[in-house]
Structure formats: C-alpha cells, structure tokens
Amino acid sequence: MGLSSLPGPFLARFTNVWRLWHMYRSRYASMLVEVHDRYGDYVLLGPNLVSTRDPEVIEALYGLRSETTVSDMFKVMQSYVDGVRIPTLMTSLKRDEHDSLRKPIARAYAMTSVLSYENIIDSHIRRLVDQLNERFVTTNRVCDMSDWLQYYAFDVVCDLTMSKNMGFVEHGHDVEDMIAQLDREWDYRAYTGVMPFLDKAIRKNKLAFLWKGKGNPFFLRARQLLDERLENNTNSERQHDILDEFLEASEKHPNVVTKHAIVGLVGQNLLAGSDTTSAVLKSVIYYVLKDPSITERLRNEIDDASLQYPVEFSKAQGLPYLSACIEEGLRMHPVAAVLVERVLPQSGLTLPNGKKLSAGTVVGMSPWTMRGNKAVFGEDASTFNPDRWLPQLNETTEEYNLRIRTMRKSGLAFSYGPRSCIGQHIAKMEIWKLIPTIFGHFELELANPEVPWDVQERFFAKQSGIKVFIRPRKHE
Numbered sequence: 382m383g384l385s386s387l388p389g390p391f392l393a394r395f396t397n398v399w400r401l402w403h404m405y406r407s408r409y410a411s412m413l414v415e416v417h418d419r420y421g422d423y424v425l426l427g428p429n430l431v432s433t434r435d436p437e438v439i440e441a442l443y444g445l446r447s448e449t450t451v452s453d454m455f456k457v458m459q460s461y462v463d464g465v466r467i468p469t470l471m472t473s474l475k476r477d478e479h480d481s482l483r484k485p486i487a488r489a490y491a492m493t494s495v496l497s498y499e500n501i502i503d504s505h506i507r508r509l510v511d512q513l514n515e516r517f518v519t520t521n522r523v524c525d526m527s528d529w530l531q532y533y534a535f536d537v538v539c540d541l542t543m544s545k546n547m548g549f550v551e552h553g554h555d556v557e558d559m560i561a562q563l564d565r566e567w568d569y570r571a572y573t574g575v576m577p578f579l580d581k582a583i584r585k586n587k588l589a590f591l592w593k594g595k596g597n598p599f600f601l602r603a604r605q606l607l608d609e610r611l612e613n614n615t616n617s618e619r620q621h622d623i624l625d626e627f628l629e630a631s632e633k634h635p636n637v638v639t640k641h642a643i644v645g646l647v648g649q650n651l652l653a654g655s656d657t658t659s660a661v662l663k664s665v666i667y668y669v670l671k672d673p674s675i676t677e678r679l680r681n682e683i684d685d686a687s688l689q690y691p692v693e694f695s696k697a698q699g700l701p702y703l704s705a706c707i708e709e710g711l712r713m714h715p716v717a718a719v720l721v722e723r724v725l726p727q728s729g730l731t732l733p734n735g736k737k738l739s740a741g742t743v744v745g746m747s748p749w750t751m752r753g754n755k756a757v758f759g760e761d762a763s764t765f766n767p768d769r770w771l772p773q774l775n776e777t778t779e780e781y782n783l784r785i786r787t788m789r790k791s792g793l794a795f796s797y798g799p800r801s802c803i804g805q806h807i808a809k810m811e812i813w814k815l816i817p818t819i820f821g822h823f824e825l826e827l828a829n830p831e832v833p834w835d836v837q838e839r840f841f842a843k844q845s846g847i848k849v850f851i852r853p854r855k856h857e
C-alpha cells in the first residue's frame with residue numbers, strides 16, 4: 382500500500398519540518414492526539430512515518446517475536462566520549478546487539494535487586510520529608526512540588542546507580558547544573574529525533590569529533606565515577622549499588638559489558654531515571670489534589686492501614702486505591718511525548734483492514750494517543766478516574782485480571798516487549814513508597830486550584846507549576 386493513501390496533515394506528507402514546528406511549540410503529544418482524533422487510527426505523519434494508535438499492532442511492532450528495528454530517532458541518542466561511541470541499551474540499534482547487552486545486566490533492575498535497594502530509597506524519602514517540613518510546613522510558604530519531586534527522583538537514581546547522593550533535596554536546587562543539562566540533552570534528542578540529519582550536522586560532524594576530551598556530560602560524569610570506583614573499591618561501608626552489578630556482569634561477559642558499556646549503562650540511568658519517575662509522581666499528586674473526594678478516599682485508605690513512614694513497598698502495594706491512583710496517574714500522564722518508533726522488517730506490516738505497509742516504513746505509537754482509547758479504558762477515558770483500575774461490579778477475578786493486563790499493555794507507558802523500560806521496578810518502588818508517605822504525613826492543598834499546571838511536551842511531557850500549601854496532618 383502506498384503511504385500516500387493514508388490520511389494525514391497535508392504538509393507532513395512532504396516534510397518533517399511540520400513535526401519540528403510542533404516540537405518547537407512544545408505541544409508534540411497534544412498534536413499527536415489531535416491528528417488521530419481528526420484522521421483516525423493510522424496517520425501519515427512524515428514522508429516515511431506512520432503514527433498509529435491501534436492496539437492490534439502492538440505485538441507486531443514491539444513484541445518478543447517482532448522483527449522491527451529502532452529508527453534513526455534512536456541513532457541521534459548515540460553519544461561519544463573522546464570520539465568513542467558509548468554503547469547503551471536504548472541506542473543499540475540491532476536486536477541481537479541490544480539483547481546481548483540487556484541480558485547480562487538485567488539482574489541489576491530485577492525486582493529482587495530493587496527490593497534490596499529499599500533502604501536507600503527510605504533515606505531519600507526521609508530527607509525529602511524533613512526538607513518539606515523545614516522549608517514549607519513551618520513557614521507556611523508555597524511549595525512547587527514539581528521541583529521537589531524531580532530532586533527526589535534524581536537523588537534516588539544517582540544513589541542507586543553509583544552510591545552518590547547528589548544532594549538535590551538537601552540543597553533545594555539544581556546541583557552542578559545537572560537538571561539544566563538534562564533538559565538540554567532531551568531537547569536536543571527531541572528536535573534531532575524528528576529530523577535526524579540535523580544530528581549529523583551538529584554533533585556527529587568531523588569538527589565535533591576533533592573536540593577531544595569533550596563529550597556528552599552525562600557519560601563523562603559516568604566515566605569519572607567508574608574510574609574512581611575502579612581506583613578505590615575498598616570502601617566496605619558503601620552500599621551495594623547498580624554499578625557493582627554492572628562490574629560483576631563485566632567479569633562474566635567481558636566482551637559485551639566493556640568499560641565503555643558500563644559508562645553507557647550508568648549514563649543512561651542518569652538520563653532516563655529522573656524526568657520519567659518524577660513526571661508520574663507529579664501526575665498522581667496533581668490529579669489526586671484536583672478532586673477532594675479522591676484525596677479524601679486515598680487519605681482514608683492510608684490512615685486505615687496504620688502505616689509506618691517511610692511506607693514499606695510491600696505494604697503500599699497492598700493498598701488497592703493507592704495503586705489505582707498511581708496506575709491512573711501514569712495513564713493520564715504517560716511521560717514519553719514522542720512516538721516510540723520502529724522500522725518495519727522485510728515482511729512489512731499487515732494492518733487489520735488487510736492493507737500492508739511496506740518494509741522500511743517507520744511506524745510509531747505514543748502512549749499519549751493510546752490513553753484515550755475508549756474501547757480499552759471506557760467512555761470516560763479523558764478523565765482521571767482511579768476506579769477503572771479496581772474490580773467492577775459483577776466482574777470475575779479472571780475478567781478483572783484480563784482487563785488490567787489489557788489496559789497496561791495498551792497504555793504503553795513503559796513501552797512493550799524486549800525494549801520496554803528496564804528501570805520500571807525502580808520507578809515503581811520510588812512512586813509506591815513516596816505517594817502514601819506524602820499523603821499520610823502531610824495535608825497538601827493546591828495553592829491555585831483554578832490555575833492548571835504547565836506541561837512542555839517535547840521528548841517528555843514535563844510538568845511544572847504544581848504549587849501547594851503543605852500542612853501537618855491533623856491526626857499527628
């Protein structure tokens with residue numbers, strides 16, 4: 382089937398500049414939702430790019446047996462340090478290259494390992510609670526939760542990865558320019574991901590490579606930390622961290638988990654672990670506070686559970702309404718604003734209507750368009766309704782489990798298949814522990830309930846301006 386027979390915005394048929402413009406406007410996810418609402422499930426969004434919101438093709442695009450590869454959008458994320466390409470999972474373009482790196486280090490992110498990191502997360506939750514108390518509860522000043530949640534997520538991911546507390550929470554501001562650098566890096570990836578030739582002209586040109594000693598700041602930092610660890614690995618006081626796991630994997634698989642690969646793996650945690658997790662934390666807090674009846678129900682559940690703070694992960698997971706609020710927060714604000722692009726293999730892609738997209742076509746889905754699917758999420762898909770994650774009247778356990786599985790898969794928040802988010806257990810632990818601690822400990826109230834948060838939709842949909850008053854809970 383010729384791509385030209387697909388509907389879509391007129392300009393997008395000829396040029397990617399059209400998408401670049403929407404990236405520049407920081408309304409990329411909203412643009413995707415609008416074009417699908419206008420043109421249907423399959424939209425031609427660039428000269429060789431199809432966007433789809435059809436859950437029927439998730440398996441074919443992302444599943445274990447899918448033969449798709451990742452698009453040039455991932456190539457622009459490839460980074461160099463001193464002229465050497467740094468391997469990471471996300472930028473391993475070929476499936477075998479990706480699998481061979483992911484398998485040996487998967488244990489570092491498995492739930493069993495993540496459980497062993499719980500006490501580290503506890504220490505960061507305590508620090509955050511102390512700072513919120515000191516700076517906002519006792520002073521009655523307005524707190525911008527969006528900043529503090531990013532400080533928390535960034536501190537946690539740095540500490541878990543390489544036993545380094547950057548101290549964002551303790552300082553209450555950006556440290557060593559890392560958040561600003563992170564924003565710049567993801568903006569670069571957002572723009573060049575839409576028009577990959579820009580990356581060749583800007584970062585991957587000969588002059589840039591001659592710029593010895595320079596490189597992506599996150600991988601430079603990772604290399605410095607690795608060097609320090611290799612020089613001084615005798616500190617018995619230090620906690621077991623993800624870097625230790627990488628070093629162990631390197632001993633068993635020295636040809637794959639090389640020093641450069643470890644630099645890449647550490648760097649990608651720093652790049653991928655804070656904007657993402659904090660966006661979900663922000664979403665849950667914002668949407669729960671917007672509806673007083675939801676706030677009250679969540680608080681009652683937390684109070685009835687008589688929890689100790691910081692809340693244990695296993696206890697938090699046993700609270701159904703809390704889990705429903707978090708799942709719904711993730712659905713309503715699924716972080717990745719771009720299409721998760723794949724290139725079709727030799728066999729192409731047969732659409733449910735029998736037509737076929739040919740090999741080499743880039744096809745992508747965005748969790749932002751998936752979240753609105755009424756057949757999957759119900760008629761009220763556009764509203765924050767945690768109840769959709771709870772068993773419905775007359776629903777059997779089997780039906781309920783199937784419905785939840787379908788909603789999670791179709792939501793695509795962590796993507797799907799062998800390239801799905803490897804850090805999701807870490808993110809879940811951070812979220813499931815912090816939300817009940819915050820709501821159990823404090824009385825939060827939006828300072829300007831009628832003023833919506835601001836969302837910049839480029840690579841991620843990053844929220845700011847969640848201004849709240851924080852008071853102690855009355856029962857304490």
Ligand code: HEM
Pocket residue numbers: 470471472483538649650653654655657658661715716717721793794795796797799800801802803804805807808
């Ligand atoms: C709620 C928080 C998070 C969300 C919504 C999220 C989302 C995603 C998505 C959508 C992808 C898949 C891209 C694709 O299919 O090509 C991904 C991949 C990845 N994420 Fe996350 N992420 C989160 C937290 C984290 C954290 C905390 C870490 C690290 C500690 C992390 C590390 C990674 C890595 C390394 C990959 C690449 C996996 C691979 O290619 O094998 N993420 N994430």
